[in-house]
Amino acid sequence: MTNLKEDIRSDVREHYAKRASSTSPCCSGNKFYQPDTLLNLPADISDFSLGCGDPITRAELISGETVLDLGSGGGLDCFLAAKQVGESGHVIGVDMTPEMLERAQSSAKKLGLTNVEFRKGYLEELPVEDDSVDVVISNCVINLSPDKPKLFAEVFRTLKPGGRISVSDIVAKGQIPERLRNDKDSWSACVSGALSMDDYLSGLQDAGFEDIQITTKDPGAKPVSEISDDSLFSAWISARKPQEI
Numbered sequence: 001m002t003n004l005k006e007d008i009r010s011d012v013r014e015h016y017a018k019r020a021s022s023t024s025p026c027c028s029g030n031k032f033y034q035p036d037t038l039l040n041l042p043a044d045i046s047d048f049s050l051g052c053g054d055p056i057t058r059a060e061l062i063s064g065e066t067v068l069d070l071g072s073g074g075g076l077d078c079f080l081a082a083k084q085v086g087e088s089g090h091v092i093g094v095d096m097t098p099e100m101l102e103r104a105q106s107s108a109k110k111l112g113l114t115n116v117e118f119r120k121g122y123l124e125e126l127p128v129e130d131d132s133v134d135v136v137i138s139n140c141v142i143n144l145s146p147d148k149p150k151l152f153a154e155v156f157r158t159l160k161p162g163g164r165i166s167v168s169d170i171v172a173k174g175q176i177p178e179r180l181r182n183d184k185d186s187w188s189a190c191v192s193g194a195l196s197m198d199d200y201l202s203g204l205q206d207a208g209f210e211d212i213q214i215t216t217k218d219p220g221a222k223p224v225s226e227i228s229d230d231s232l233f234s235a236w237i238s239a240r241k242p243q244e245i
């Protein structure tokens with residue numbers, strides 16, 4: 001990693017360390033879930049989301065699957081995934097921010113979940129074995145990575161052949177203006193690091209993925225063709241690692 005990339009990660013970590021200790025319902029995330037999805041979760045867990053969509057419902061998880069959540073934050077998506085994959089399944093959340101990991105671990109204990117674990121690590125160097133994961137999910141995190149080609153290569157490495165991704169993320173319809181791209185504060189706010197649709201597509205293709213789809217996050221939302229070229233939007237991205245390589 002170059003110094004610039006390290007600096008970005010360290011600014012992002014500092015930003016999210018502060019968010020982890022927030023006790024107020026924070027964020028934008030929980031409005032994206034169907035209310036019944038969040039039933040039976042204590043408010044301090046269901047309200048703590050920093051996401052921009054619902055990667056879980058679209059992932060169509062199956063009992064017994066192994067799920068990896070990139071940038072698991074307070075753990076909400078991991079807890080929802082854990083319920084869906086059941087005791088025979090397994091969920092791994094990876095995050096680089098110790099304060100987020102502590103919060104997620106304490107919530108998992110409170111919920112009595114035994115099929116979820118949280119690992120400290122970078123998305124560009126995932127602490128996960130090769131070919132071991134059925135589904136990679138992520139909620140508003142990939143835009144924060146300073147090295148997307150490395151991240152996509154790592155996701156590809158950890159997925160089993162035929163494994164899939166279901167990701168919510170901020171995407172730029174066109175290119176982000178140069179002045180915004182270099183603005184550190186806007187990076188942590190999920191703006192400066194957003195990939196354009198074309199770069200997302202080619203990044204995933206270069207890593208080896210197939211069946212790539214980038215759409216607006218809900219089926220009822222405005223289609224991508226109606227979004228203006230200079231806008232950012234909340235997208236749902238899916239793709240598959242080929243069965244045979």
Ligand SMILES: C[S@@+](CC[C@H](N)C(=O)[O-])C[C@H]1O[C@@H](n2cnc3c(N)ncnc32)[C@H](O)[C@@H]1O
Pocket residue numbers: 009012013016029048049050051052070071072073074075076077094095096097100121122123124138139140141144145146
């Ligand atoms: C916007 S928050 C989203 C958290 C969670 N997915 C959610 O929906 O609430 C981004 C999270 O990703 C983590 N993160 C950002 N960049 C990372 C990187 N390069 N490696 C590991 N974790 C990262 C941050 O620490 C933070 O917890």
